[in-house]
Structures are given as structure tokens and as C-alpha cells.
């Protein structure tokens with residue numbers, strides 16, 4: 709994979725290469741990384757968070773998410789977690805004990821200080837690589853624990869997040885997108901509905917308000933599960949956006 713030029717504090721790391729890092733509530737920088745950040749949410753992040761909080765996806769988006777879309781900059785809208793106006797721009801979920809949604813914290817929080825890029829190859833297989841982001845405020849690199857990126861993913865429960873994010877690649881890196889396709893307003897709304905506002909998507913689907921073949925009772929029972937609905941939504945959206 710041709711790598712982009714990386715800033716000085718970001719370095720590529722091989723899948724089997726060990727690095728020093730550990731994060732726990734005894735580090736003096738505890739929760740520093742939960743402030744003054746732009747936290748972009750993936751669809752699976754919102755699925756997990758709204759479930760954790762027992763909220764309808766629409767209410768979750770309304771309460772905790774800022775949606776931005778500048779068609780000159782991005783094809784797809786970006787959804788960011790709200791930060792609190794406390795003089796430190798803290799994440800809405802951080803408190804003195806740490807992360808209040810820890811079991812369902814977003815993938816980016818699990819991965820930090822690591823990042824992962826996944827690209828679709830011409831034969832449709834995926835290639836991924838990892839990078840380490842070394843920021844001054846993060847003292848976790850001074851800890852003695854050593855692990856490889858793959859071990860870190862396992863420890864942080866990232867594999868499911870990576871799999872769910874990879875399921876979006878046929879949309880995000882679709883040939884038509886690579887060739888410069890732009891979304892109109894209706895398509896942007898469908899993108900948010902099918903991928904981020906799952907409960908509303910389910911309601912519209914079950915009420916026959918969306919373009920689909922009628923669903924059987926068995927299909928509806930399956931789609932009560934958010935994870936199944938997520939994959940259904942990806943296929944449905946792909947059809948709506950690209951007719952394939």
C-alpha cells in the first residue's frame with residue numbers, strides 16, 4: 709500500500725512490532741486525552757453508545773452528536789461527539805473516575821495512541837496498517853508493558869470495531885466515490901439514517917416507509933438486533949447510493 713506522508717509524531721508500526729504503552733488510572737496524565745479533541749464517531753460507535761445509554765438513536769444523535777457536512781471537503785458527513793464547555797473542552801462522558809461509558813467507548817478511544825488505515829485493493833481484498841501517535845501529554849509510552857498492534861487490538865476489544873468499520877468500505881471506497889461522485893442532500897440524509905440513526909431506520913423499514921421488498925416475520929425478528937440491522941443498512945444504503 710502506498711503510504712501517505714505522515715507528520716513527525718506519527719510513525720508506522722508493523723503488525724508484529726512491539727511497543728511500550730499502558731494506560732491506567734495511576735498515570736499522571738489520566739483523562740488528559742479525553743479533552744480538547746475532535747472525536748469523530750463511526751456508525752458502530754453510535755450503535756454501542758446509544759445501547760450503553762439505553763437511548764433511542766435519534767435522541768442520542770440529538771443530545772450528543774454534532775453533524776457536519778461540507779461537500780467541498782468531504783463526500784460523506786462527519787459526526788462528532790459533543791465536547792463540554794468547561795474551559796478544557798472535555799468529552800461529554802469523562803468524569804473524575806475516567807470514562808463513564810467505558811465498556812462502549814468509541815473505537816478511536818480504544819485505539820489511542822494507535823491508528824489503523826484499511827484500504828480496498830483492486831481485487832476487493834483489504835490491506836491495513838497501523839501507526840502510533842506520540843503526543844507530549846500522553847505518558848503511557850513510559851510504561852514498561854510491551855505489546856504488538858495486534859495484541860493491543862485484542863486487549864482493547866477493537867477487533868469487532870475494526871470488522872464493523874471495514875463493512876463500510878464498499879460504500880466509503882466505492883468506485884463511484886473514487887471517481888468523484890458527490891452526494892445530494894437526500895443521499896446524505898439516507899446515509900445518516902441507515903448507518904447512524906438505526907432505531908428510526910428500523911421503524912421506517914418495519915412501517916413500509918422505505919424502498920425495500922416486504923420483510924417476513926423472521927427477517928423482522930432478526931433485524932430487531934442492532935448488529936443485524938447495521939449490516940442490512942449497509943447493503944440497503946449501497947443499493948440506494950450506487951444501484952448495486
Ligand code: SF4
Pocket residue numbers: 741742743747799800801802803806807808809810813814817
Ligand atoms: S468516550 Fe470515554 S474514553 Fe472516549 S474521550 Fe470520552 S471519556 Fe474519554
Ligand code: SF4
Pocket residue numbers: 730731732735737738739740741742820821845846847848849
Ligand atoms: S494521555 Fe495516554 S496514558 Fe494518559 S490517560 Fe490518555 S491514553 Fe492514557
